[in-house]
Amino acid sequence: MFIFRLVVGLLIFEIVFAADGWSRDVYEWTDSTGQYTVRAAFRGVEKGNVKLLKEDAGKTIQLPLERLDDEGRKRAQLLNVEQQDFSQFERVREQLPALRERPASTAQMLIELHKMFPESPYAGLWAAVALCEGENKVLNAKVILKQTISRIKAQQELAPKRHGRTLASAFNNLAICEIKERQNDSSANNMLKSIEATDSVPLFTLHNSRLLTELTSDRDAGFDLTATNRSRLMQAVATNFVSGVHTDLTPGWYYSLDVNVPHKSVGTTQLDGIDPPNEQVELLAVGTGFVVAPGVVLTVRPVVETTNYTGPKLVTVVAGSPMKTLPASDIVVTNVRSEARSITSFRSSESGNAVWTKFNVIHPKPGQPSGELAALMVPNLEIPPLKMAVQNPSVGTSIEVFGFERGPKLLQRGVQRQQGDIRREDRGRLGVSARVKGGNRGGPIVGNGSVLGIAWQSGTNGTGIGYGADEVRNWFYDYVQTHSIEDGDGGLGRLEVEASTVVVLCWGKRVNATATLLSEMADFSNIANASLLRDTWCVHCEGRGQLRCPDTKCKGGKYVFKEPRVVGRRPDGSPVTASLNSYRPCKTCRGAGGKPCTHCNRGRLE
Known part of the structure; x- marks a missing residue:
């Protein structure tokens, strides 16, 4: 793999994948001489320079657009406008x-x-x-x-x-x-x-x-x-x-x-080795989960519930060796801020025969576990569950957070580990020094040979927040009930954890037009007309509510004419006259400047 050697003083720096808005597809880029190529993902265009993320080194290179061949330059410009459009x-x-x-x-x-x-x-x-x-x-x-x-x-x-x-x-x-x-x-x-x-x-x-x-x-x-x-x-x-x-x-x-x-493919919807379950869906969120009981995957609410989407969802897990995609038939989830439509199948002219995951939303009452967790029921999941500790870990316990990193090479990189320790424990919530961010949300927190909790969200200064084993157990037994969690015995190894840690993908209905988005603004109940908006200003009176006077000499209800007037006196006392504008009411409109428009109500149509 060659670098662009002809570029002198090339700026190279580390970069982390942005959450949204960037193309993740890797292309082969060729310089204008045709001698050098590099495989890289497009990162943007700024001040005539294109930024490319190299596939092999994870480094970003920056070079002038004119140094690319015609195909590469056109591709970069097109990807740039796609990014701008998406944003x-x-x-x-x-x-x-x-x-x-x-x-x-x-x-x-x-x-x-x-x-x-x-x-x-x-x-x-x-x-x-x-x-x-x-x-x-x-x-x-x-x-x-x-x-x-x-x-x-x-x-x-x-x-x-x-x-x-x-x-x-x-x-x-x-x-x-x-x-x-x-x-x-x-x-x-x-x-x-x-x-x-x-x-x-x-x-x-x-x-x-x-x-x-x-x-x-x-x-x-x-x-x-x-x-x-x-x-x-x-x-x-x-x-x-x-x-x-x-x-x-x-x-x-x-x-x-x-x-x-x-197209949301400009964002984070393309993962190498993972195809959409069907042509009707697009990727909404990526996270981690782990098998907590036979046929049950545990993850956290943010992975399966997105606040900017309220349509039907299909949640799948990618697991096993070799990796395969399995759909979740049902989900039990608590603390949902923007509740998704809870349906098992959504059949209409718009969505065909797509089958969606059924969401069972729990709104905890006072005294009930309120952890933002989600249990996925996954038929045909033949992966052994992980054993969980019977109580929360103590402060200072060494831990590892297992999970996947967000990005197109998610599967190729495999399960990643973030090491740290327990910094605090407060009413079931754990503060850990290990990083919790993006893709590893929902991953198991492991220490002392058992699962000690689950990663929930990022904290401050590169730390993380999770739920302890005791909180997880209480939540699970209150809301799932049909399964049980196996007690940890301290013998859990790294390979066992990695084998039972899975990718969780949340898919939503693909948006092909703005009809659904604009349906609440439309003048009609028919969604086919949702993107139309009727002009309610009267064309006859130009929205003034009054028709102009038919007399073309009328100016605002007045007729303008010239007449001589004395404007001064000479030294000998004789008058100085000038032709000045004078006004009198228009006889046609009687000084009104027009007449009320009969087609509207004060400029607006009924």
């Missing part, structure tokens, strides 16, 4: 529930995220909708939408099919902005671009295009469109296949919030 999307989705209730503040937050990630389109798309629908700031929204479209086109130079739905939404929303400004021909052109952005016409574009052609054919509607553009639009709608559900929408213009959701 922006995760922050943007937190703002969406408030978009309808607090559009002004939400729009400002989205605009800041739009600026923070200058290559990603999500914040800009949704900020423009918030500005239009929330505050009727059409000009501001147009500027942001044009920037969003430019970003998508820049990404499509790297991958032609990238962000097709996002681009279709951006052009559709820009078309609505132009309709509100009565720029109907420009709007028609953008609707055509929305149609061309994807392989099939989205539902929102179909509806808006049909409405525009219908209004432009009605002379009383006040919408003008050239015959050529109208014909092109009608032909495009008629000849393209229409995707989605053909739902009769309430009359009006519809913004689209639909986007191409970023």
Whole structure:
């Protein structure tokens, strides 16, 4: 394996895998001369330099993008925008529930995220909708939408099919902005671009295009469109296949919030040697567990319960020699802060026939064990259980925390050991000097030839926190009951512990679109329309609630005319006159500046 020798003064330093947002796939990178190659994972692009994590040495190298060959440079740029997209999307989705209730503040937050990630389109798309629908700031929204479209086109130079739905939404929303400004021909052109952005016409574009052609054919509607553009639009709608559900929408213009959701493979979802159980799931969390009774794996709550996901879950363990993946049929878990849907099978048009793990959630009552533990019932698990001490260890006891380290080479590295001692024991909780972080949560704490407890979470300054054997036993016997834990006799060896320590993986339903994410914001109960948002501002009066006076000379209810006025006197006393503006009430609107719009209620549609 060669290093890039031509790079002089190369910066090399240690790096720890980030929890989210980084590509874990290893690629072969070649320099621009074609002489040198290196196998490494992509770590990011900063100020024209690409960072690569070498596969063999675990070191990060940094070099200018132009030193890579064309394929490597393009790959690095594409992986970089995928990282930016993932990071922006995760922050943007937190703002969406408030978009309808607090559009002004939400729009400002989205605009800041739009600026923070200058290559990603999500914040800009949704900020423009918030500005239009929330505050009727059409000009501001147009500027942001044009920037969003430019970003998508820049990404499509790297991958032609990238962000097709996002681009279709951006052009559709820009078309609505132009309709509100009565720029109907420009709007028609953008609707055509929305149609061309994807392989099939989205539902929102179909509806808006049909409405525009219908209004432009009605002379009383006040919408003008050239015959050529109208014909092109009608032909495009008629000849393209229409995707989605053909739902009769309430009359009006519809913004689209639909986007191409970023692939979580940019994050921690790829583990070498472990494939998803089926194509419908993606990885949510990785941790450790150990066999505590026949067919039962013990782990901790954070491994199987994630606060940012509330859908169905499938929990699996990877164990045995050779390693194989086994699903957990049931889970007993306590202290769940964000309860997952407790179901054994989830059958619908969206999830097919996927079978999910059943969650039995326990909310401890006063006096009951409240440890954040989880017991996984794993059929066909043929691994002997570990023996556990009958009481908590004393302070000063030497211990080892067994578990897996987070990262794509998790299986290849095998079970890792963190050595330390018991620093404190307080009502069943242990403070240990060994590190507890990420992948080894849920691993056994071993000392004196027995399991002394279970690793729970990280402490301060590289320490860890766990539950002692006594707390584990009380929890297990209160909530599991169908199995028992074998008492430790002090004869437990390292190889036995490693053989009974397993990888625990929590999988969730794969997100292919924003429909589920946005369903609570939609105008409809039908999830197919969840990514649509109806514009409620009146187009006739431009959201003012009042129609303009038909007299073109009327300015705010006043008629402006010139008349001579004396503005001074000369030395001889003769007047100095000038032609100045004078005003009188408009006879057409009687000084009102217009008349109430009959199509809306103070600028808003009913």
